[in-house]
Amino acid sequence: MPLEPGTTLGPYSVIAKIGEGGMGEVYRARDTTLDRKAFAVPGIMVLKPVHRLFLTSAFAGMLLAISSDALGQEPAFDLEATLARVGARLERHYQRSQRIVSTEKVWVRSFSREMRPNGSPRRLEFEHRVEWNTFEDNGVPTVTVFRDLRSVNGREPTPRDADACLTPLSVDEDPLSALLPVRQEEFEFSLGKLEVIDGRRVARLDYVPLEEGLAEIIWDDDCVSLSLPGRSRGEAWIDVESGDVLRLDEHLIRRFEFRAPEDRRRVRSGQFALERSDSSIRYQPVTFDNPAETLMLPRSIESSWTLQGGGFLPRYVRSQQFSDHRRFVADGRVIEPAELVEPVEPSGGAGEPETQLR
Numbered sequence: 001m002p003l004e005p006g007t008t009l010g011p012y013s014v015i016a017k018i019g020e021g022g023m024g025e026v027y028r029a030r031d032t033t034l035d036r037k038a039f040a041v042p043g044i045m046v047l048k049p050v051h052r053l054f055l056t057s058a059f060a061g062m063l064l065a066i067s068s069d070a071l072g073q074e075p076a077f078d079l080e081a082t083l084a085r086v087g088a089r090l091e092r093h094y095q096r097s098q099r100i101v102s103t104e105k106v107w108v109r110s111f112s113r114e115m116r117p118n119g120s121p122r123r124l125e126f127e128h129r130v131e132w133n134t135f136e137d138n139g140v141p142t143v144t145v146f147r148d149l150r151s152v153n154g155r156e157p158t159p160r161d162a163d164a165c166l167t168p169l170s171v172d173e174d175p176l177s178a179l180l181p182v183r184q185e186e187f188e189f190s191l192g193k194l195e196v197i198d199g200r201r202v203a204r205l206d207y208v209p210l211e212e213g214l215a216e217i218i219w220d221d222d223c224v225s226l227s228l229p230g231r232s233r234g235e236a237w238i239d240v241e242s243g244d245v246l247r248l249d250e251h252l253i254r255r256f257e258f259r260a261p262e263d264r265r266r267v268r269s270g271q272f273a274l275e276r277s278d279s280s281i282r283y284q285p286v287t288f289d290n291p292a293e294t295l296m297l298p299r300s301i302e303s304s305w306t307l308q309g310g311g312f313l314p315r316y317v318r319s320q321q322f323s324d325h326r327r328f329v330a331d332g333r334v335i336e337p338a339e340l341v342e343p344v345e346p347s348g349g350a351g352e353p354e355t356q357l358r
Helices: 079-093 175-179
Strands: 012-021 024-031 036-040 098-111 122-133 142-152 187-197 200-209 216-220 223-227 232-239 245-252 256-259 271-288 293-309 315-328
Touching: 079 175, 079 187, 079 200, 079 232, 079 245, 098 293, 175 245, 245 293
Parallel strands: none
Antiparallel strands: 012 024, 024 036, 098 122, 098 315, 122 142, 187 200, 200 232, 216 223, 232 245, 245 271, 256 271, 271 293, 293 315
C-alpha cells in the first residue's frame, strides 16, 4: 500500500512517492532530526545520510549511500563554520594598522512625493581615506573615514559645498565589524539563500540585531544626522569557501519618529519620521604588492532613504563608487594595486529639499 505524506519511517517523514521499480516503491522523505532531504525505500534499509542529499538502494542485501558530491549536488551548508570563516577572515583584514586612499565619486538625487526628480543631479568627487587601527580592548577595530572634496559638478568646490547636507559622513565603525567573532553574538543569523555567482558558492546570510541601541540625533543648521544602532536588519553575501564578504545590504526595520528642536521648527509640530532607509555595499578584491596582500574593499555603495515631515516627503538616493586604490604602509611607502576598476556613472536627477538627512 502506498505511504501517505507525513508517514514516519523512524526519524524520516514521507513527503511524496517519486517512483517504483525492482526495489519497490521509492519516496522523497525528510530527516526530521537533521532537517535534510532523503530518498527512502521502505522495508529494506536503515538510512544513514551523507552530506545533504543521499540515495539508497539494495543489492545482495547491502545498503549503498551516495554522497551528494558524487551526484553533483551541493554539499551541506554549515552556518556556524561559515560564520567562523568570515570572522577569521575579517580578523586578518584588521590585524595591523593601515590606510587606504581612493578616489570616490558620489551622485546625489532626490525625488518629490510623486517620485519626480528635484532638479539636476549633484556630482561630487573626493579623495577618500580610510584608516583602521588594530583591535581595541573590546575586540572591535577603530575605523575612521576622511574625505577631501575635490570637485562639485565638475567645478572647484566652495566652502558652502563642503558643508552640504547630503555629503557622506565620516564614520568610526566599519559595517563589516558586525561579522567579527566578538560581535556576532549581537545578532541572530540564518541562511536566506544558497546560490552560485560567477563560479563562487555564495551564502546569503540574514541577520537581525538582538537589541536596539540608543538613538543619536544631531542637528547642524538644516541638516540632521541619525545614528540608529540595532534598528536595521541585514543580508551578508558570503563566499562560502574563502569567507570573503561580497556584498552587505541593510534595511531599516521600522519607521523611526523624532522631533526637531524648538529653535529649528518650521512647522508647529516639528515632527519628522524616517520612513525607510536602505543601503547596499558591494566589495571587490584589490591586490597589493610588497607586502603581498589582497583586501576586500568597497566597489560601490547605494543608499536611499525617505524622510517625512515639514510638509513634504522626499526620497533621497545616493550612489558612491570607488577606484584608484592606494595603500600606505608603516614606513610611509605608497603601494599601488595590481588592478584598478573604473566606476560607471549612474543616471538620474537630484535636488536638495530644505531639511535633509545625512
